[in-house]
Amino acid sequence: MFELEAADPILDTDGAEATDRPTGTDLDAREVGRRYLSPVMARYFERSWSHGNGHRLYDSDGRAYLDFATGIATTILGHRHPAVSAAIHSQADRMLHLMGGMGYAEPVSRLAQVLAAALPDPLDSVFFGNSGAEAIEGALKLARRATGRPAIFAFEGAFHGRTFGALSVTTSNPNYQAGHGPLLPDVHLVPYPQAYRDHGDDEAAATSASLAAIERLLAGTVAPDRVAAVLIEPELGEGGYVPAPRDFLRQLRALCDRHGILLIADEVQTGYGRTGRLWAFEHAGIVPDVVCLAKGIANGLPLGAFVARRELHERWGLGAHGSTFGGNPVSCAAGIAVLETIQREGLVANAAARGEQLLSGLRQVAERNPRIGDVRGRGLMLGVEFVKDRATREPDGAAGDAVIARCADEGLLLLTCGAAHNVVRWIAPLNVTADEIEEGLTVFDRVVAAL
Numbered sequence: 001m002f003e004l005e006a007a008d009p010i011l012d013t014d015g016a017e018a019t020d021r022p023t024g025t026d027l028d029a030r031e032v033g034r035r036y037l038s039p040v041m042a043r044y045f046e047r048s049w050s051h052g053n054g055h056r057l058y059d060s061d062g063r064a065y066l067d068f069a070t071g072i073a074t075t076i077l078g079h080r081h082p083a084v085s086a087a088i089h090s091q092a093d094r095m096l097h098l099m100g101g102m103g104y105a106e107p108v109s110r111l112a113q114v115l116a117a118a119l120p121d122p123l124d125s126v127f128f129g130n131s132g133a134e135a136i137e138g139a140l141k142l143a144r145r146a147t148g149r150p151a152i153f154a155f156e157g158a159f160h161g162r163t164f165g166a167l168s169v170t171t172s173n174p175n176y177q178a179g180h181g182p183l184l185p186d187v188h189l190v191p192y193p194q195a196y197r198d199h200g201d202d203e204a205a206a207t208s209a210s211l212a213a214i215e216r217l218l219a220g221t222v223a224p225d226r227v228a229a230v231l232i233e234p235e236l237g238e239g240g241y242v243p244a245p246r247d248f249l250r251q252l253r254a255l256c257d258r259h260g261i262l263l264i265a266d267e268v269q270t271g272y273g274r275t276g277r278l279w280a281f282e283h284a285g286i287v288p289d290v291v292c293l294a295k296g297i298a299n300g301l302p303l304g305a306f307v308a309r310r311e312l313h314e315r316w317g318l319g320a321h322g323s324t325f326g327g328n329p330v331s332c333a334a335g336i337a338v339l340e341t342i343q344r345e346g347l348v349a350n351a352a353a354r355g356e357q358l359l360s361g362l363r364q365v366a367e368r369n370p371r372i373g374d375v376r377g378r379g380l381m382l383g384v385e386f387v388k389d390r391a392t393r394e395p396d397g398a399a400g401d402a403v404i405a406r407c408a409d410e411g412l413l414l415l416t417c418g419a420a421h422n423v424v425r426w427i428a429p430l431n432v433t434a435d436e437i438e439e440g441l442t443v444f445d446r447v448v449a450a451l
């Protein structure tokens with residue numbers, strides 16, 4: 001059996017002081033990780049990371065990188081935000097774990113309360129899990145049992161997670177479902193309204209085409225009274241950073257209302273101010289029946305949630321769902337600090353303003369570079385799509401991969417998305433400054449010019 005030596009620095013935690021420096025261990029995380037971690041995990045980078053501070057992530061050589069990847073929209077306040085760290089330390093000293101079935105714990109109940117207050121009526125009842133996929137699982141189960149209907153409509157190109165239920169509605173990359181079937185039955189895919197890719201930039205045409213596809217399905221194959229829910233990302237995430245047109249979401253809401261179908265918004269990536277509104281569905285002025293949250297909810301600690309009106313949860317039935325770790329008190333304490341910080345520091349407005357700055361800077365870069373076909377998104381959830389040719393719009397995945405690799409070499413962390421990796425996505429922290437946006441744009445401009 002492998003034994004850690006007593007003096008091994010991995011075990012040598014000395015509290016808050018330890019966070020501002022590399023781990024100090026000689027362990028080569030890349031070498032050991034390559035040997036002992038499952039090779040199934042695709043990695044954007046083959047670097048080893050030592051620690052984070054503010055908006056910088058440090059590699060094991062001590063080199064700083066401007067972190068506009070934020071663990072895919074998770075460290076939304078940056079690394080080591082003092083309010084979040086203080087909440088974590090304080091709760092960790094009190095109680096690490098309480099299985100929900102044991103009763104109630106203050107940070108868990110309190111986070112549910114502040115979340116309900118942050119969401120529009122009638123979204124007032126919260127179930128906590130550990131991740132985005134679990135939030136989707138719970139929402140789908142709730143929808144089926146509360147409506148007594150089996151069918152789920154989801155969108156082509158969406159990403160909702162890797163567990164079987166969530167995977168069954170995930171088609172952002174064919175590799176994710178391949179060989180894992182049989183998946184959940186009665187899932188029906190409809191086209192996401194993609195103006196740039198499918199409709200020559202015409203949002204109205206994209207909206208009508210998607211709605212017509214849904215209506216066709218309801219008229220022909222799946223009777224409306226069999227459909228439990230329509231599940232949608234208000235801005236397509238892993239599938240390529242494509243915001244749903246406002247009018248599409250409004251009409252989708254109306255269609256669901258007409259047929260008693262639940263509308264589930266997957267706000268796992270778009271939520272928490274990411275798109276310049278606290279919740280992305282606000283851009284369309286609609287209220288979903290169920291909202292799924294994770295990622296930024298606890299600034300990096302594992303936590304997920306889905307929120308629906310109490311009456312829906314009551315239809316679900318006592319004991320029909322549960323979790324050992326869901327709603328961990330330390331994660332929830334961090335979650336309260338996250339929401340309070342967003343509010344106190346006006347970070348939704350900051351995301352909107354910095355997003356405008358970034359969008360206009362990226363559009364200027366695009367004007368000079370024909371390999372950029374499209375710049376789009378809302379708030380601080382912006383995508384830059386690379387194409388081989390602006391006329392054919394053929395995706396250029398090699399360009400996307402090269403851009404993020406070279407940006408990393410120059411100290412800027414960006415990620416790609418889209419099945420072809422051809423969309424470079426910008427997911428800066430919500431409290432990013434104007435100077436940091438300029439810094440990122442300068443590196444990106446230089447890298448793209450040298451492609």
Ligand SMILES: Cc1ncc(COP(=O)(O)O)c(C=O)c1O
Pocket residue numbers: 072130131132133134136159160161162233237238266267268269270294295
């Ligand atoms: C929109 C969306 N939903 C769900 C998930 C799954 O979340 P998790 O990886 O926490 O299971 C993700 C993760 O990227 C996501 O972007």
